Amino acid sequence: MHILEGERVTKYFGGLAAVSEVSFQVDPGEVVGLIGPNGAGKTTLFNLISASLVPNSGVIRFKGKNITGMAPYHICRMGIGRTFQTVKIFPNLSVMENVRIGALFGCGGRISATEATRKAEELLEFVGLPQVSSTPAGSLTFANQKKLEVARALATQPEVLLLDEIMAGLNQTEIGQAMELVNRIRQSGVTIVMIEHVMKAIMNICDRIMVLHHGRKIAEGTPSEIAKSETVIEIYLGEANAAG
Amino acid sequence: MNKISFNYSKLLLPGILLAILVVLATLPLYGSNYSIVLLTSIIMYVILTVSWALFSGSTGYISLATAAFFGVGIYTSAILGRTFTASILANEYFVVFIVIIGGLISACLAFIVGAITLRLRGIYFAIFTFGLVELIKNLLLWYEVKFTGTRGRFVVVIGNETIYYVILGILLLLLLVTYFIRRSRYGLALESIGEHEEAAAHIGINVTMVKVIIFAISAVFVGMTGSIMAMRWTYIDPYISFDPNLTFLPVLMAIFGGTRQMYGPIIGAVVFAYLEEILLTRFPYYYMLIFGIVLAATILYLPNGLVGVVQKIIARLAGGKHAHSRG
Ligand SMILES: Nc1ncnc2c1ncn2[C@@H]1O[C@H](COP(=O)(O)OP(=O)(O)O)[C@@H](O)[C@H]1O
Ligand SMILES: [Mg+2]
Numbered sequence: 136m137h138i139l140e141g142e143r144v145t146k147y148f149g150g151l152a153a154v155s156e157v158s159f160q161v162d163p164g165e166v167v168g169l170i171g172p173n174g175a176g177k178t179t180l181f182n183l184i185s186a187s188l189v190p191n192s193g194v195i196r197f198k199g200k201n202i203t204g205m206a207p208y209h210i211c212r213m214g215i216g217r218t219f220q221t222v223k224i225f226p227n228l229s230v231m232e233n234v235r236i237g238a239l240f241g242c243g244g245r246i247s248a249t250e251a252t253r254k255a256e257e258l259l260e261f262v263g264l265p266q267v268s269s270t271p272a273g274s275l276t277f278a279n280q281k282k283l284e285v286a287r288a289l290a291t292q293p294e295v296l297l298l299d300e301i302m303a304g305l306n307q308t309e310i311g312q313a314m315e316l317v318n319r320i321r322q323s324g325v326t327i328v329m330i331e332h333v334m335k336a337i338m339n340i341c342d343r344i345m346v347l348h349h350g351r352k353i354a355e356g357t358p359s360e361i362a363k364s365e366t367v368i369e370i371y372l373g374e375a376n377a378a379g
Numbered sequence: 380m381n382k383i384s385f386n387y388s389k390l391l392l393p394g395i396l397l398a399i400l401v402v403l404a405t406l407p408l409y410g411s412n413y414s415i416v417l418l419t420s421i422i423m424y425v426i427l428t429v430s431w432a433l434f435s436g437s438t439g440y441i442s443l444a445t446a447a448f449f450g451v452g453i454y455t456s457a458i459l460g461r462t463f464t465a466s467i468l469a470n471e472y473f474v475v476f477i478v479i480i481g482g483l484i485s486a487c488l489a490f491i492v493g494a495i496t497l498r499l500r501g502i503y504f505a506i507f508t509f510g511l512v513e514l515i516k517n518l519l520l521w522y523e524v525k526f527t528g529t530r531g532r533f534v535v536v537i538g539n540e541t542i543y544y545v546i547l548g549i550l551l552l553l554l555l556v557t558y559f560i561r562r563s564r565y566g567l568a569l570e571s572i573g574e575h576e577e578a579a580a581h582i583g584i585n586v587t588m589v590k591v592i593i594f595a596i597s598a599v600f601v602g603m604t605g606s607i608m609a610m611r612w613t614y615i616d617p618y619i620s621f622d623p624n625l626t627f628l629p630v631l632m633a634i635f636g637g638t639r640q641m642y643g644p645i646i647g648a649v650v651f652a653y654l655e656e657i658l659l660t661r662f663p664y665y666y667m668l669i670f671g672i673v674l675a676a677t678i679l680y681l682p683n684g685l686v687g688v689v690q691k692i693i694a695r696l697a698g699g700k701h702a703h704s705r706g
Contacts, residue, residue: 185581206587207580216582223578225571236571239564241583248564291582 138163144193153179155350166327168341175347177330216293218284226273241291258286278309298329421652427629428648430597436638437569444508448598450620452481452605460535478606485602486595493591516621531616534609553600637684
């Protein structure tokens with residue numbers, strides 16, 4: 136059974152079809168890449184899966200269960216975690232509290248305060264954040280804020296983790312660390328769907344890649360298949376030309 | 380950062396609070412009648428301000444419904460007080476019973492209003508809550524004129540001392556509840572909602588439920604206070620009961636004191652309520668002028684309120700010592 140699947144998922148903003156008839160399947164343990172030019176609808180698809188937005192039509196299933204239209208907190212507790220393209224940590228809470236709060240509320244059952252603290256400490260170490268956890272999260276560097284957001288999402292004990300451009304804006308060293316982090320998350324048994332523009336990361340980490348363009352899924356396959364795909368190359372070259 | 384001063388204030392604060400409470404509880408034994416009346420009024424503002432800050436201070440949703448919950452408490456008192464005979468009202472437990480009912484009715488109102496409007500964005504919530512004050516006031520006016528034929532009502536009078544002890548009890552209860560909420564996971568949830576509501580929802584917080592419940596809890600204390608104050612004012616009508624000042628003053632007092640710490644709103648309310656009592660009757664225009672200037676200055680220059688300034692000074696002192704010992 137697929138852990139996550141979408142069936143002809145569609146979302147309009149006014150007349151614009153940001154996501155159009157997109158069907159997808161994700162299997163347990165996979166790392167799936169989601170790529171496409173800016174404005175392709177990638178973030179919107181994440182918002183639909185995590186219930187930030189409700190699709191105009193289509194069905195989203197998690198472990199076979201229809202989750203379309205559920206509340207975001209419910210989706211999270213069921214086991215879908217996410218990060219945000221524009222970092223959304225809680226800047227005035229401490230680093231520690233940012234992660235603890237995920238542990239306290241994100242799991243289905245109740246967890247004690249001490250257990251949450253222990254788990255938060257564990258996760259801070261896991262993502263490679265310094266243990267000076269009493270500083271306000273807003274004073275962290277950009278790269279560390281991104282790590283913190285991953286730790287907070289992991290604290291909710293997701294089975295599927297949606298990562299939205301966690302490498303954007305990072306330097307080469309930081310990208311290397313982030314790639315290594317994604318690999319370790321996968322080894323811990325979490326299924327990952329990641330939006331990323333850093334091709335090196337996508338090609339190295341992902342088992343499978345889906346390509347969105349103007350809200351439609353235009354290609355899907357292994358990294359080597361995608362690298363060879365005429366349509367994909369055309370879109371990216373087209374974008375590079377337009378940008379240049 | 381300023382860990383030293385933080386631990387220090389953590390130890391200091393409960394001690395000071397306890398001492399103040401002992402003084403307040405024994406006041407009727409040695410204080411004048413005037414001091415009891417004055418303190419009743421100050422405590423009323425502290426309750427309204429702390430209740431407001433409990434919800435709005437942390438979530439950033441500005442509630443302008445304080446006067447509505449207060450007025451509902453007043454009318455609960457007025458209606459129940461007339462239903463029962465004066466001899467029953469001589470019984471102090473019965474006063475407490477009426478006050479509790481006033482609080483519960485306010486909470487129910489807050490729950491309904493919250494469930495309807497707390498899905499809206501902050502600014503719509505603020506407008507709606509203020510509309511609620513006007514709505515209830517005008518409904519009551521219409522009802523009173525049409526069905527009772529008189530605008531106002533008389534409320535049964537009880538002794539100042541009883542009123543004082545009841546309002547002190549409400550304050551104590553409010554402080555305990557606020558303290559435990561702020562320390563609990565729900566305090567953390569409230570803050571996270573204030574910082575990034577969307578992110579809060581996506582880490583498993585049922586944001587609507589947390590907001591509605593805390594909003595309702597904060598209304599309990601406002602309604603209770605309205606119920607007991609009605610017994611001091613003896614005559615009430617919709618204009619007195621749903622006075623917009625009781626919506627705005629607590630907001631301003633909380634901002635002046637600073638809402639990040641629990642004692643900020645307390646200090647803000649005490650300072651302004653005291654100033655109001657001593658200045659308002661003698662220099663009404665100066666009072667409003669001073670009030671306005673101090674507030675404008677607070678908003679412009681002290682984003683964390685009076686308490687923020689004090690903390691900065693303490694932090695600087697502690698930091699100075701620290702640097703000294705290192706050097
Ligand atoms: N909340 C929104 N309201 C209106 N339009 C939106 C909203 N979110 C995204 N869009 C539009 O939908 C399209 C897809 O956006 P997005 O999903 O963010 O793209 P991507 O993440 O692939 O860069 C864009 O044209 C964007 O302007
Ligand atoms: Mg995006």
